[in-house]
Amino acid sequence: SQQGEEDPQALSIQEGENATMNCSYKTSINNLQWYRQNSGRGLVHLILIRSNEREKHSGRLRVTLDTSKKSSSLLITASRAADTASYFCATDSGSNDYKLSFGAGTTVTVRA
Amino acid sequence: GAGVSQSPSNKVTEKGKDVELRCDPISGHTALYWYRQSLGQGLEFLIYFQGNSAPDKSGLPSDRFSAERTGGSVSTLTIQRTQQEDSAVYLCASSPGRWGEKLFFGSGTQLSVL
Numbered sequence: 001s002q003q004g005e006e007d008p009q010a011l012s013i014q015e016g017e018n019a020t021m022n023c024s025y026k027t028s029i030n031n032l033q034w035y036r037q038n039s040g041r042g043l044v045h046l047i048l049i050r051s052n053e054r055e056k057h058s059g060r061l062r063v064t065l066d067t068s069k070k071s072s073s074l075l076i077t078a079s080r081a082a083d084t085a086s087y088f089c090a091t092d093s094g095s096n097d098y099k100l101s102f103g104a105g106t107t108v109t110v111r112a
Numbered sequence: 113g114a115g116v117s118q119s120p121s122n123k124v125t126e127k128g129k130d131v132e133l134r135c136d137p138i139s140g141h142t143a144l145y146w147y148r149q150s151l152g153q154g155l156e157f158l159i160y161f162q163g164n165s166a167p168d169k170s171g172l173p174s175d176r177f178s179a180e181r182t183g184g185s186v187s188t189l190t191i192q193r194t195q196q197e198d199s200a201v202y203l204c205a206s207s208p209g210r211w212g213e214k215l216f217f218g219s220g221t222q223l224s225v226l
Contacts, residue, residue: 043205100215
């Protein structure tokens with residue numbers, strides 16, 4: 001079964017608005033990563049947050065991690081049409097495991 | 113090359129035929145992964161190669177699936193006697209090698225089994 005599960009499944013916002021999506025996972029982790037996928041093809045790495053970190057920023061992206069709740073959130077501020085994509089969280093299993101487990105993703109549509 | 117290269121980008125085949133999918137990872141990356149993504153779904157782990165170690169084949173869905181990695185670089189995923197449920201995007205990714213690092217993905221191969 002998938003380790004990470006994103007919520008919501010789909011999100012539609014107006015350009016300039018913020019988009020927030022969440023990821024919940026089941027077992028302890030070493031780190032959590034977020035990826036973006038355009039048009040159902042290759043994924044692009046966005047940001048990695050380690051289990052001892054609580055918040056991380058990269059440009060218009062803000063990621064939080066709450067290990068007590070086994071959850072993470074990805075915030076995209078001031079969204080643009082180019083942010084239209086599917087977003088996936090990926091987690092390891094916390095036991096030196098190289099296998100990343102991906103959720104089903106959140107599909108974000110940014111309307112002009 | 114500059115990124116992970118996969119070929120072909122699209123493959124249409126008839127049920128029962130064998131197919132080979134190729135992945136050329138980023139030069140110097142010792143870790144190589146194959147994932148499968150069905151329409152509208154997340155990624156399903158298939159197989160992992162790390163240097164010269166024995167691969168982790170725990171995600172391969174059946175014995176019709178096999179993969180090789182020659183010389184620690186190029187990898188080939190082979191699906192024998194394809195079935196319609198094999199239709200999916202097959203994604204390859206590589207990383208420098210240490211666990212916990214980000215993955216670099218190729219653009220994938222869209223496999224359609226008729």
